Amino acid sequence: MGKLVLRGFAQRKVRALLTGIAIVLGVALMAGTYILTDTINGAFAEVFGAVYKNRAVVITAKETLGHESGSQPYPITEATLARVRAVPGVEAASGGVVTGATLLTTTGKRISSAAPSLVDAVQPARFEAFTAVQGHLPSHADEMAIDQATAKHHDLHLGQRLVIAGAARARRYTISGIVKFGSSESLGGASVALLLPAEAQYMWGKPGEYDIINVAASPGIFPTQLASRVRAALPATLIVRTGAEEAANQTAELEEKLGFLRTFLLVFAYVALLVGAFIIFNTFSITVAQRVREFGLLRALGASRGQIMRSVVAEGLLLGIAGSAVGLLAGIGLAPALDRLFKLFGADLPDNGTVLEARTVIVSLGVGIVITVLAGLLPAMRATRVPPTAAMREGVQIPPRPLPTRRALVIRFVAYLVLLLASQILVGGGATIVVLIVIMARGARLTVRLRRGGERPPRHYRVIPALGRTIGLIVSWRGITGRLARENSVRQPGRTLVTALALTVGLGLVAFISVLAAGTKATIDQAVSRSFAGNLIIQNSSAGGGEIPGTIAPALRSIHGVGAVTAIAFTKGRVRALDEPGTPVIDEDSPLTAIEPQSFTKMYKVEWEHGSAATLASLGRNGTVASEKFARAHHLRVGQRLLVLSASGHHVTLTVRGIVSEEAIGLLSNLTISRALARSAFGQREDGVDFVAYGAGANGAEVRSGIDALLRNEFPQAHSQTAAQYTQDVNKKTDKLLLLVYVLLALSVLVSLVGIANTLVLSTYERTHELGMMRAIGASRSQIRQMIRYESLITGLIGGVLGLVVGIVGAVLVTKFELSGAGYVLSIPVGTLFVMLVAAAFAGLLAALLPAWRASRLEVLGALASE
Amino acid sequence: MEGSQTIVQAHDLTRRYGEGEAAVDALAGLTVDFPTGRFAAIMGPSGSGKSTLMHLLAGLDRPTSGTVTVAGVQLTELDDRALTQLRRDRIGFIFQTFNLLPVLNAEENILLPLSIAGRDVDRAWFDQLVETVGIRDRLSHRPAELSGGQQQRVAVARALISRPAVVFADEPSGNLDSKSSGDVLELLRHAVDDFAQTVVMVTHDAHAASFADRLLMLADGRIVHDGEAASAEQALDLMKAIG
Secondary structure (H helix, E strand, O other), rough: OHHHHHHHHOOOOOOOHHHHHHHHHHHHHHHHHHHHHHHHHHHHHHHHHOOOOOOEEEEEOOOOOHHHHHHOOOOOHHHHHHHHOOOOEEEEEEOOOOOOOOOEOOOOEEEOOOOOOEEEEOOOOOOEEEEEEEEEEOOOOOOOEHHHHHHHHHHHOOOOEEEEEOOOEEEEEEEEEEEEEEOOOOOOOOEEEOOOOHHHHHHHHOOOOEEEEEEOOOOOOOOOOOHHHHHHHHHOOOOEEEHHHHHHHHHHHHHHHHHHHHHHHHHHHHHHHHHHHHHHHHHHHHHOOOOOHHHHHHHHHHOOOHHHHHHHHHHHHHHHHHHHHHHHHHHHHHHHHHHHHHHHHOOOOOOOOOOOHHHHHHHHHHHHHHHHHHHHHHHHHOOOOOOOOHOOEEEEEEOOOOOOHHHHHHHHHHHHHHHHHHHHHHHOOOHHHHHHHHHHHHHHHHHHHHOOOOOOOOOOOOOHHHHHHHHHHHHHOHHHHHHHHHHHHHOOOHHHHHHHHHHHHHHHHHHHHHHHHHHHHHHHHHHHHEEEOOOOEEEEEOOOOEEEEOOOHHHHOOOOOEEEEEEEEEEEEEEEOOOOOOOOOOOOEEEEEEHHHHHHHHHHHEEEEEEEEEEEEEOOOOEEEEHHHHHHHHHOOOEEEEEEEEOOOOOEEEEEEEEEEEOOOOOOEEEEEEEHHHHOOOOOOOOOOEEEEEOOOOOOOHHHHHHHHHHHHHOEEEEEEEEHHHHHHHHHHHHHHHHHHHHHHHHHHHHHHHHHHHHHHHHHHHOOHHHHHHOOOOOOHHHHHHHHHHHHHHHHHHHHHHHHHHHHHHHHHHHHHHHHOOOOOOOOOOHHHHHHHHHHHHHHHHHHHHHHHHHOOOOOOHHHHHH | OOOOOOOEEEEEEEEOOHHHHHHHEEEEEEEEEEEOOOEEEEEEOOOOOHHHHHHHOOOOOOOOOOEEEEEEEEEOOOHHHHHHHHHHHHHEEEOOOOOOOOOOOOHHHHHHHHHHHOOOOOHHHHHHHHHOOHHHOOOOHHHOOOOOOHHHHHHHHHHOOOOOOOOEOOOOOOOOOOHHHHOOOOOOOOHHHHOOOOOEEEOOOHHHHHHOOOOEEEOOOOEEEEEEOHHHHHHHHHHHHHH
16 A cells, blocks of 8 residues: 555656645745744854853843843942952953944934944953954044944944934944954844943943943852852842853843744744645545545455555655655745845844754654644545445445444534533633534534434535636636636535635735734824824834933923923833722733823823823822723722832832823823833933924924934934824834735745645646547637636635635724724725735636646547546 | 538548557558548447547547548648637537536537637527427536436537538447437438538447448458448448458
């Protein structure tokens, strides 16, 4: 039997190839994802290893909230440094600062686009991982060094002056050196400006403070030994680690962050694999039906049902192994392409060489093989039901599954019950409902079968023919080829359905996402025009956002013609309920919005559940306003008191004064406090956004040019936008993300194209005789091609229409039930969806290329003789 | 009826299958003419070359050497496109296995050659054909809903609808019971007598051959008998003689 499987495989090369591609693409994306993320991790591990190589011990500050809050409650100062230097065994110690900043040319052009740009305090030679390749490391306050990659990319040279803007007013520096990091030209793709420590502290906005202390050990002292000595000499609020530990720690943290990217990409790989599974199932179903005679012969010659089953499963296994192996290889090639894709969409990730881990190989091969075999299992079971008489007679149908016995029924009932309970306990909610619906549908089918004494009830076979014939009308004007295509497309409704469904999965997701994205845009549009009453919005202009110096707001106020300015800051705190009777239990990290109560209400309209603009005006130092969602989640009432641990380590008691309705822009987060409180108790010196309103009678254009001049000269990290420009900017970001998702979904659509092609090849093979007759009575090759192209077009459009319906309905449901609270507006992007349908039609035409060509090359005589 | 004009002509036809030592000559220098308005039956044992001859005459296959002329056009000089067009406009086919398209109903199947050619339907001719083959009440049925005899009668109408110069029938009664078989052969006879249609039929059934005007007997790629089609018994005797 094994030989038979191999022979059969070799004889059906085209089919094997096409079916194989179905699995190859999904596995390739999966393997590519693992390889890409492993490679990035590897590159960063290398970076961190190099940074901490010569640092025996490093000291960092413990943060009150999660590590990402960027806050530092217990400052590291010169005094801390002095205490460290006094520890016996410390040969040298120095303080470091790394902070994000904006680099610009003197003409205001930004340097570095995608990757982050950083300011790094230059360290004594023993700790410094950067070495000069030209010039020297900065030794004066007005000097800087820049990494070689950035210098090359932006054509920077020694002696050139650059502008750097961080948490304060911008300053100018002269490039004194061009540096490399270890042996590479940059630090993992980021642009780095080396400055003297005091300058770096200025950029950080915290003069006199460090974020790290690097320690070198005297000869003969082990890092671990030194670490415990240093730890003993410092307060417990500081973290002391060996250099190796810190490197591992940072690598692990980064890996966690990259986990998101991995999951994001894997979702698309699984979608592609799901589509592939559809295609494999379909192909196997068709081939089993076509090989009824062969199976009958084998059965007549004494092959057991098990042997038949095994021979089909073995074919699936072989296909799975071959497809997954090719997929893995393709994944190695795909990883750099994915990297480039992300670069294109603005995420520059470092990559040195390719990292292929054993896990990548095992998971990719395993998943690919298991999915292929599982998809082939049902058709294999059908094959076992072929009776031996099929060998002798023409057109024997595979008998339906026998009716389950009483015992099987009981087992099935118990299995359903277990499944239902498991889904409720493990997943809950929607999953249980889905499982319940599936079980009920199966139950209903079984009931019908039992009533009919085992006969298979007619299934879903009315919708597809109706849909196919309706869609087919668009080719009916093409005469007989159109007419035949229309009929052929719905000849085997089940086959057409599964083929089209493969396309539906990808296009349904496209439709779903495009409707949601259109809704998001419309919502932002509406919310901005409804809420924002000012003239300009001042924000950090870098692609990834960021904060702006708190000194911008006062500087803006002094510009002639500016009527009002209000600054809004974003900070974090850990919210707890006071230990009072009747208070709910809360203990969670939460974002907080800080506003200037008097001016804010003039420029931003808030809708209230409880309270009014006056509530905001009276926030004071112990008042807060909660968002409706937050209040609902924690059963907050007006008058309730909350204990908030601020990012800088202070405890503040806040009283809930009002509750605001959910707003789509998300300006007011869970809790809103006054900016004065945020500055004093939360250490929040920087702002998120400033709103500006022109004074009465002022010339808007003049005022704006004054504002823009200030920003250009002193705060080049920020820019001004009108409400319309702001909305446009947000929409552009949405579009960019949307495009990335489309590109990744295109892979699934590609897989479904292969599926359509495969089904067509198999169907035309079945119709060889018909095609031969048509050629004999005078149909030209191009007519045959046309007929198959149209059939494919119809199948593609069935998939497209179903995808459209599924996607729109899904998006409408999500909007209605999940997003309705946030004032979400439903918007159907008719243009995009129409383009999607046209794309589905083209997909169909494209898929037909090979099958149509093959069919038109049929030799008339051979085709007529085939039986 | 002008029986003298030649509509299909084969000259010195050779068709060789395979190469070298394994080469087999299915036809070995065969020359034959078919006049218009006549019903010819070609008989012969398996491997005699009768099917090959019909395929070459109908432009479904190309000879190794020799020429075929249909309605004044030399087939051997035509490319695939021209040959397809010739088959479409000048030749009708009737197959042993009916070969109707299952997705079309009887009427659409009959009109298929005209649909393919994009030609208008001569409604009067269509009606006459439908009456003749007797499937008026079956026109909206699909092949799966028709009996074998009905299907073959639809196929006969399909072969005649484009008023071809010649109809080739390949074992037209091979898959039918004797009653249906007789009906279909009567139809062919009728087409020749009343519509002046030229019919060339390949068969191994002596009874079928007896409906023809002329009987050609092939053996080993050559014509061994060419004469008036006599009774079934005489045809059988001839077959036995070749053996």
